[in-house]
Amino acid sequence: MARLILASSSPRRRELLQQLGLDFEIFSPDIDESILAGENVAAYVERLAFSKAQAVLAQFPEAIVIAADTSLGVDGQILGKPESKRHAFEMWQRISGRKHDVFSGVCVRTSTEKSSIVVRTQVEFQKLSLNDMEDYWATGEPVGKAGGYAIQGIASRYIPRIEGSYSNVVGLPLHETVQLLQAVKALN
Numbered sequence: 001m002a003r004l005i006l007a008s009s010s011p012r013r014r015e016l017l018q019q020l021g022l023d024f025e026i027f028s029p030d031i032d033e034s035i036l037a038g039e040n041v042a043a044y045v046e047r048l049a050f051s052k053a054q055a056v057l058a059q060f061p062e063a064i065v066i067a068a069d070t071s072l073g074v075d076g077q078i079l080g081k082p083e084s085k086r087h088a089f090e091m092w093q094r095i096s097g098r099k100h101d102v103f104s105g106v107c108v109r110t111s112t113e114k115s116s117i118v119v120r121t122q123v124e125f126q127k128l129s130l131n132d133m134e135d136y137w138a139t140g141e142p143v144g145k146a147g148g149y150a151i152q153g154i155a156s157r158y159i160p161r162i163e164g165s166y167s168n169v170v171g172l173p174l175h176e177t178v179q180l181l182q183a184v185k186a187l188n
Helices: 011-018 041-059 085-095 130-138 154-156 165-169 175-184
Strands: 005-008 064-074 077-079 100-107 114-124 162-165
Touching: 005 011, 005 100, 011 165, 011 175, 041 064, 041 100, 041 114, 064 085, 064 175, 077 154, 085 130, 100 175, 114 165, 114 175, 130 154, 165 175
Parallel strands: 005 064
Antiparallel strands: 064 077, 064 100, 100 114, 114 162
16 A cells, blocks of 8 residues: 555544554644635535645655544534633533534545545533533643544543444544545555
């Protein structure tokens, strides 16, 4: 197989991709992640995954590049990573006691082929008290996580159910990623 590069510095994506038993390198591109006017969450994550793949492929044209982006959608708005404690609390108040969607855009690129998908998983969050939020923030886990939580960590205590791909909520839908690699003939 050609050189495989994961276009991400996310430790969660690295760990997930390692579960597939693939040999890969990591190269995190610097791209503008601003939300465009009127852009919905599915279009946003798809665009960012494509942009990341393009940026890495431009530097390593012989490689197979896997790129992804994950964000939450609630009430038609995109919830990214918390910028502060206050921002995290605002996000948690929006998802507390209800369902929200987690979208991941995944793009697999070579110099001649491109295959991509957007995966949606619905996550139900229990009603959070102010004490729940304070306690969770104090763990440090919410920093750098879309929606301010990590389903694979302490936040699992607040999530009674999901509908869809668990690995998608963590940050890389594995089943779909394998399908994309097969589509560009990177895997059998």
